[in-house]
Amino acid sequence: MPSHNLQSSAQVKLVLRHPPQLRADAAWALMQILELGLSSREVMPMIFERHHKAQDRAWLQETVFGVLRVLPTLQSWLRHLLKSPLKKQQKIIEHVIMIGLFQQAFMRTSSHAAVSETVNASKILKQPQLSGLVNAVLRNFDREKLVEQTSSEPHVIANLPKWLYKQLVIAYPEQLTSICDAMQNKPPLWLRVNPFVISLLDYSEVLTEQQIAHQTYPPFAVKLERYADVTGLPLFDEGGFSVQDLAAQHAAGLLNLQANDIVLDACAAPGGKTAAIIEACPDLEAIFAMDSAEQRNARTYENLARLGHSQRLGDKLQIINADASNPLSFKTLPQFDKILLDAPCSATGVIRRHPDIKWHRKAKDIEVLTQLQSQILESTWGALKPGGLLLYATCSILPQENTEQILRFLAAHPEAKLIPIEHGDKDYLQGWQILPGEQNMDGFFYARLLKST
Incomplete structure (x- = not known):
């Protein structure tokens, strides 16, 4: 059983005070995770509740988790582009900017769209006085072609905390590159079929009938080729499977x-x-x-x-x-x-x-x-x-x-x-x-x- 947070955050009451907007909500989630130390399991359901379209929830998951995966790279760009860190209520705008940088560098979003939507998010978050800063930072990122520049710090290249990177260097010198690469990749969705309800073979046939691409691994495992809303998969309500790596x-x-x-x-x-x-x-x-x-x-x-x-x-x-x-x-x-x-x-x-x-x-x-x-x-x-x-x-x-x-x-x-x-x-x-x-x-x-x- 993993211990994701050593300190309980059960006493923290989360409140979203801005109108629903994808980038603003993603920045808010990152603020809670990175500045307040809350887990994504606590925070993500709150922003999912504000967006009913499946593609919007998928975008939120992709963006928030994507920023977390490459955070050292984004922070190195941010330090180069900002003259000084933002503080207090303005801190959330750093997270807004990182979303814009992530979109431009990793999501193949056009520079114009990334800048426009990110500037709008700063206004939604009640920081309109910083919209000019957001605009300038993102345009400078594109103009200076920072995405083509490589950091000289190995832990930044690996997008890991320095302490963890050092431990992996010692423990796994030969497998270091493959471990770091794997930590960056999105994992597959694994299911464990409940044999009391349906056999692995029969469940595979059900998935095939619904055109859900998958592979089976006896005795009970199924790997989906694409991510899906688990609760919408066949036989979820009937207890036909569990999610388990x-x-x-x-x-x-x-x-x-x-x-x-x-x-x-x-x-x-x-x-x-x-x-x-x-x-x-x-x-x-x-x-x-x-x-x-x-x-x-x-x-x-x-x-x-x-x-x-x-x-x-x-x-x-x-x-x-x-x-x-x-x-x-x-x-x-x-x-x-x-x-x-x-x-x-x-x-x-x-x-x-x-x-x-x-x-x-x-x-x-x-x-x-x-x-x-x-x-x-x-x-x-x-x-x-x-x-x-x-x-x-x-x-x-x-x-x-x-x-x-x-x-x-x-x-x-x-x-x-x-x-x-x-x-x-x-x-x-x-x-x-x-x-x-x-x-x-x-x-x-x-x-x-x-x-x-």
Whole structure:
């Protein structure tokens, strides 16, 4: 389970005070994400609500996420073009300008249209006195042909924070270019078909009938060739599928589930992997989905109910509001045959899917996260039966959270044995690190730990 923001923003009340307008709304969203530290998951639904046309929502998603993906490049141009940074209420105009720069450089929007619409957005945002500045900056960008100039700073070229770029240079010197490129690309949309509702083959036929281009990957995965409104896809309301990247879909298979197992999904919200476990092995004795936040647990309830799993399992499914890092959380629970620990992490493996992570995560956060992961690993290990299997997972690509975390745990626990993971023609002896873009997957890490009897 990624930890996108270490500080909760639940207390922040968001208010849009300007009339609906695409560029103004996109600039407002960027302001909340980059200046106030809110996540795109909190902000984007608010601006989507103001625009009912599918193409407008697609434009907003493309623009906001696009700016976040290439932010260092845009900021380097902005520093060159502005004599001094804008402050306070005027700060939002910097985001308006970056949208104009992004349109000109990356969206193939004509210079005239980009300038005109961006100037209009500054007026909509009640900063008409800066419309001349916006006009001049964007015209100078075109006149000076800055788009043809390359930065001398490697992290700017890679469009990554400097601290993260440095860590990737150390951890992945040979794969650095491919990782940085993958982080820039838009990810595919992966679905996991719910076999209780429809088979993978039959769902493929339904998609083909509706002329939705796709590829299938047994046993349950579908990759759409183009982005789509998920709620408008066939059988969404009937619980026919979940949205889940292929990397995350491997979790259920790696648990080696057996009939009558008692399973824990620690840090379970929003329930995607809980659902996958149920679908992979419907004859479980019981499955417990644990998370520490009631709001996230509400999402788990909703998702499992839509898929029909709450009704199918009845009392065999328990959703628990508890802190997996606290051993007392397991005092009244049974010992488990299998535990999935999808640990809170830096989410550096899913940056292509959530580009705001790059700008929310700081170098100092990694030590905090590794300590939390260690605490949860210790706590859940105590709840595992002798002979049981714990699958440790993160959507990170940083060794501190993955291989190094597991090696530290093994050094402290002689009763723990690392089980190799076989995938394709390879055996991963110290855990399976999937890198962003590898087989079109997000970055992910898995390690299987067996508890001796």
